[in-house]
Every structure is written in structure tokens, then in C-alpha cells.
Amino acid sequence: MPLLSLRALTRRFGQTLALDRLDLDVAAGEFLTLLGGSGSGKSTLLRVVAGFETADSGAVLLEGRDLSGVPPHARPLNMMFQSYALFPHMNVAANVAYGLRRDGVPRAERDARVGQALAMVGLEGFGGRLPHRLSGGQRQRVALARALVKRPRLLLLDEPLGALDANLRERTGFELRALQRETGAAFIMVTHDQQEALALADRVAVLEHGRVVQLGPPRAVYDRPATRFVAQFLGAANVLEGRPDGAGGFDCPGLGATLRPEGALPPGTAACALRPERIALRPLAEGPNSAEGVVEEVAFRGDDSLLLVRAGGGALLRVGHAEEDGAPPPRGATVRLGWEAASVVPLAG
Numbered sequence: 283m284p285l286l287s288l289r290a291l292t293r294r295f296g297q298t299l300a301l302d303r304l305d306l307d308v309a310a311g312e313f314l315t316l317l318g319g320s321g322s323g324k325s326t327l328l329r330v331v332a333g334f335e336t337a338d339s340g341a342v343l344l345e346g347r348d349l350s351g352v353p354p355h356a357r358p359l360n361m362m363f364q365s366y367a368l369f370p371h372m373n374v375a376a377n378v379a380y381g382l383r384r385d386g387v388p389r390a391e392r393d394a395r396v397g398q399a400l401a402m403v404g405l406e407g408f409g410g411r412l413p414h415r416l417s418g419g420q421r422q423r424v425a426l427a428r429a430l431v432k433r434p435r436l437l438l439l440d441e442p443l444g445a446l447d448a449n450l451r452e453r454t455g456f457e458l459r460a461l462q463r464e465t466g467a468a469f470i471m472v473t474h475d476q477q478e479a480l481a482l483a484d485r486v487a488v489l490e491h492g493r494v495v496q497l498g499p500p501r502a503v504y505d506r507p508a509t510r511f512v513a514q515f516l517g518a519a520n521v522l523e524g525r526p527d528g529a530g531g532f533d534c535p536g537l538g539a540t541l542r543p544e545g546a547l548p549p550g551t552a553a554c555a556l557r558p559e560r561i562a563l564r565p566l567a568e569g570p571n572s573a574e575g576v577v578e579e580v581a582f583r584g585d586d587s588l589l590l591v592r593a594g595g596g597a598l599l600r601v602g603h604a605e606e607d608g609a610p611p612p613r614g615a616t617v618r619l620g621w622e623a624a625s626v627v628p629l630a631g
């Protein structure tokens with residue numbers, strides 16, 4: 283049985299359908315990241331699971347038990363907010379102890395558990411500090427300790443790393459992952475950052491318009507996006523419109539060329555995705571899966587350059603050019619492009 287099951291969860295705000303008959307199962311001990319554009323329903327989903335928001339219809343089941351009517355503090359889960367929501371007048375230890383005190387946990391046990399939780403997030407010795415005397419990263423850890431101290435089976439994290447700078451964010455992400463393994467709790471984390479979502483998760487759920495449009499291991503979702511939205515949202519793939527040529531290929535007028543995927547095309551395929559880093563500046567095979575274009579822009583990005591290449595049929599392609607392949611061609615250069623059949627991903631929607 284999954285730890286958490288969401289069944290046909292629906293939540294409206296006036297005309298807005300924030301959650302639209304959403305189904306999702308989360309396994310015990312799993313790290314799931316929720317990725318989606320602004321307004322896709324990520325926060326609403328967490329808030330409904332936590333009990334801060336009620337669904338109009340549908341069910342939230344934790345180990346098969348329906349949580350409707352169970353108040354937030356009585357749910358065997360915890361939520362960590364983006365703002366951390368620490369009590370400013372309470373020191374770190376009191377902030378972390380808050381939920382235990384409310385549950386009537388005796389003083390000695392409380393102190394021991396607060397000590398353990400602070401050690402877990404690397405904040406031993408900080409118990410007496412007030413939140414305003416901590417750095418952003420330290421405040422984030424206090425919030426995490428407070429969420430973990432009750433040993434929840436499920437932890438909901440709403441953009442927990444949002445307030446951290448890039449370096450700290452990466453390090454804290456790894457720490458979060460280690461903590462999740464150590465505690466065995468399932469984590470559901472909302473993030474705007476697609477790389478973070480891919481890096482940390484066992485599975486990624488992509489939300490669009492209040493529904494899960496794709497769910498799977500990071501690599502599978504990245505390599506085989508199911509829809510135009512997922513292809514462009516994750517890794518900004520090129521989405522090429524066209525139609526099947528009836529002979530296993532996909533005619534793409536914008537490209538002025540034919541794409542040929544490895545497998546068969548479903549008859550209704552209306553677009554294919556092609557990742558920028560899978561396009562080489564040379565033909566890889568004879569015939570299909572190559573095109574010609576003119577370099578319109580070259581943007582240096584550190585470990586690679588991004589080229590915008592205008593293909594023969596007018597489509598503008600994003601093409602990644604790795605540093606180890608030497609200097610990128612200059613603007614105005616005519617280039618021949620090629621890619622493997624395995625890189626062509628037919629899209630369903």
C-alpha cells in the first residue's frame with residue numbers, strides 16, 4: 283500500500299481550478315519532487331495534504347486512512363514552509379520543541395529529541411539563539427529540525443531552499459537528501475528549480491493546470507517527456523511541429539527536414555521533442571535526422587554555449603555546444619546539424 287494516496291483531488295478558488303481531479307501515490311521513504319509552472323497547484327496540493335486547505339472533492343489517504351476531518355496538527359505528517367515561519371521571540375530550542383510541547387511530550391524527552399534534531403541538521407549548540415541572530419541557511423535548518431523532531435512519516439516541503447544562494451542551495455539540497463535517507467521519512471518537495479527537482483528526487487511529478495501530467499524517475503521524465511509542456515519546461519527542449527510521413531518518419535516543415543525516431547510513431551503525433559544538447563554540429567547519419575541552418579546567436583554559459591540556429595524551414599533551434607568541442611561557430615555561419623534517432627521524442631500532447 284502506498285504511504286500517501288491522493289484520489290481525484292479537486293480544489294477550486296472561484297473560477298480557478300487549482301487542483302483538477304488529481305491522482306498521486308507516494309511510497310514510504312520516497313523523495314518526490316513536485317515541479318510545475320507558477321499557479322499549477324503545487325502549494326495547494328501540499329496545503330490540502332497538510333490539512334491547511336480542504337479539498338472540494340476527492341480523498342487524501344495516509345496508509346489507507348482518510349484524513350478528511352483530521353486537523354493539521356493531528357496528521358502524522360509535517361510541513362515546512364518557504365518562509366520557515368519561525369517564532370521570532372522564541373529561541374532555536376523552543377522553536378524546535380514547539381510541536382512536542384503542544385503534544386504534551388514530557389520535558390526530559392523533549393529536550394533529548396530537540397538535541398537530536400539539532401544535531402541532525404548540524405546546529406548543535408545553537409539552541410539558545412534567537413532566529414534573527416541566524417543566517418538564512420541556519421534558519422532553514424531550524425525549520426527543518428522543527429519539522430523532523432516529531433519523526434513524521436511524511437514531510438512536505440514548500441520551496442525549502444528558495445531563500446538560499448546557489449552554493450548553499452546545492453549543499454543544503456544534498457544534506458536534505460541525506461536526512462531523508464537517514465530518517466526514512468517520505469519527502470514531497472515543491473521546487474521551481476528543475477535541476478534541483480531532477481537532482482534530489484527518486485521520482486518527479488510534473489504538474490500542469492492542477493493535474494499530474496507526468497510522473498517518473500528524473501532521467502525517464504527528462505529523456506522521455508510525455509507532453510510539449512514537460513519537454514519545454516524541463517530542459518527547454520526544442521518542440522518541432524509537423525506530421526508523420528507515413529513511412530516511419532516525421533515531416534517537420536520548420537526544420538526543412540525529416541525526424542526519424544527509433545520506435546514507431548503513434549498515428550496522431552503532432553510534434554517531436556529534441557534536446558539542445560543532443561544536437562551535434564555535424565550530420566550523424568545519412569538521410570533523415572540532419573538539417574541545415576544559420577547561427578543567429580551564440581551565448582556562452584560557462585560549461586557550454588547555447589546557439590540559436592535558424593533552420594531551413596524557419597524554425598529557431600536551441601543547440602548546445604560543449605566546450606570540449608572547441609570554439610562554437612560564429613554568428614552568421616551556416617552549419618549542418620545532426621542527431622541520433624534515439625534523441626527524437628514523439629509527443630502525445
Ligand SMILES: Nc1ncnc2c1ncn2[C@@H]1O[C@H](COP(=O)(O)OP(=O)(O)OP(=O)(O)O)[C@@H](O)[C@H]1O
Pocket residue numbers: 295298299300318319320321322323324325326327
Ligand atoms: N487562497 C486562494 N485564493 C484564491 N486563489 C488561490 C488561492 N490559493 C491559490 N489560488 C490559485 O490557485 C492556483 C494554484 O495556486 P498554487 O499556489 O497552488 O500554485 P503553485 O503551483 O504553488 O504556484 P507558485 O509556483 O507560483 O507558488 C493559482 O491560480 C492561484 O492563483
